[in-house]
Amino acid sequence: MTTARLDLRLEAHDKDRITRAAALRGLPVSSFVRDAVLREADAIIAADAVVTLSQAESRRFLDALDAPFRPNARLKKAMDAAARLTQR
């Protein structure tokens, strides 16, 4: 796995608070900060639920709206197999 660095400046008293909290959890400051920030980033990404289609795909999507949903053979098989599990 490739690693990267993230440097940032913060108020000395904020760093003291972070160090104290990390010590309470029994974690090195770096792990504590990494985990906390990743958790926050993940929640934000999950909440930002917007996806945009490219221009060509937008046209295709509009065309697809006219036709009823028709799964391809492979997806149909997977859906049927999954449905058999839930119906038991």
Next chain:
Amino acid sequence: MALTFVVFDGRQHDRDGFTCGVAALDDYLRRRAGQHQRDGIATTHVLIDDAEPARILGYCSLSAAQLYLQELRETDRKRLPAWPVPAIRMGRLAVSVAEQGRGYGQLLLGHAVNLALSVRQTMGMRVLIVDAKDARAVAFYEAFGFRRTASAALTLYLPLSGARA
């Protein structure tokens, strides 16, 4: 042995024992899935064998999303009264390393599509969006009829328009 799908429950399912080979997906299940479920961000569905119901064979997580289209003309806008297009997003899908190669990934995908179609009967929703972790996962979803949202994107979509044929 009987496989079944249930909603993830941190008290019942052994999330710490789950390894799929991708650290971010293991980490999500261990540390965030339960929290996201409580906060109403995403719901995680797990595949289990009822002979050993604590062991997670695989999981997928679903959340609400919105799909934007580009360069819509006025006539197209009229065809999309619900705008942005309401969507369901499968942000994660993972299968335990010990269970890979048994078709559990496609079972979970089939389950997600079935769930999306059942949601569609309850509220407006027109598309299932999936996030692939790499090119291999993109190819997996494309084989099931998903299309890329943009040429190089790892996000794909499957229109669920109209009644099922």
